[in-house]
Amino acid sequence: MQTRNSNQRKIIVEIMKDNFTHPTADEIYEQARAIDNHISRGTVYRNLGLLAEAGEILKISVPNGSDHYDSSLHNHYHFCCKSCSKMYDIPGDIKLETKKVSDAMAKDGFCVNAHNLIFTGLCPECNKN
Ligand SMILES: [Zn+2]
């Protein structure tokens, strides 16, 4: 028999499966509540944290905003609309050169091994208004 915890975890895994809309934890919580109204915000947040730590989903932190979650695990960049806070994937194969930056910084003793970058502006919907 399955425990309640593993069932609740399954609900979150199911919501995030093939989900490329980059929901926030609160949006995932709303969807989870629609399936199981006993699920708590804490459970949803905790499970999202565990899934992100396990590398099953991607957590995208937005400065001064809510974290978003992504099922797309390949290296890609994001665009976050300043008006509606929706997050989109940047299409195509745009690569920024971490190596160039890390080489430049290494001269001053820094060790740079990753970058975390989010483009901002207005999505097509908000840009219309
Ligand atoms: Zn927008």
Ligand SMILES: [Zn+2]
């Ligand atoms: Zn994405």
